[in-house]
Amino acid sequence: MGYSNVEWLAGIKKTRQRQSVLSVLEGSSVPLSAGDICAQVRKDGEKVWLSTVYRILELFVKKGIVTKISMLNNDFAVYEMNRFEHKHYAICLSCRKVVQMDNCPMEKFIPQLEDNDFYVTGHKVEIYGYCKKCNTQG
Amino acid sequence: MGYSNVEWLAGIKKTRQRQSVLSVLEGSSVPLSAGDICAQVRKDGEKVWLSTVYRILELFVKKGIVTKISMLNNDFAVYEMNRFEHKHYAICLSCRKVVQMDNCPMEKFIPQLEDNDFYVTGHKVEIYGYCKKCNTQG
DNA sequence: ATTACTGCAAAGCATTTGCAGACTG
């Protein structure tokens, strides 16, 4: 598996583990958990420890190239490349499948907040229900 | 503090702990964590163990009278009475203040999902930013 | 050679579970 050809981040050491984590994230169209990423990196033949993956993800989030998302029921967090496209997801309550949503409800929405001077910097939207498969199977 | 005068749930034993948890939830205008609830019940002079609070909350959620919400960064879950008003919140990134939002972006929104047959049962919306106080203080 | 990064182990936290004793209906 080839490494990212994105310019490497300034002032940060380019290690095998970091390149691998980045590569896995770039190759995925769905957000991944730290465990997923760790498993994938190992499957790609690279040694890495889970705690290291967490540290790398934390770094990437801080550098702004990765976004951390907390899914339904706050079981665990998932991460995805910050592709600067605004994305939200629908999650199947049965099989946990993550389905991408192509539009955003917040685009033309003005929140009516009790605190009039709340300065909004971001939002999180999540839809849940049942995917085609689970809905059909009952 | 008086107990709820809502009719008690059928087939469920009415214990001091359950009444206290319900009472605390009813008396709160913001969602509370299990720990918050436990502390409040104890402050009200009732003995309760945290694991019991979790069990009670799980029961209430299953019975449909309480809603579980997972807040930003999936630190921990919060619970609120299911008042059958659709509510969302804005959370201050600095002081964690929870501000109620009086409208809902999903009302007139049709999600464009990659899985055309996704059956939507619910959603979660969360806004974050800085409250008046934190925004002013810098 | 320095300094940053990783492996590994162990701790931390919210939450869950098992079991015996206590309480409700």
Place this chain on the structure above:
DNA sequence: CAGTCTGCAAATGCTTTGCAGTAAT
């Protein structure tokens, strides 16, 4: 009295932290 609920302790699962050795510049 029978069945359910709670106290308590211990386990669980994701995530974080400490430290010494390893690798990057």
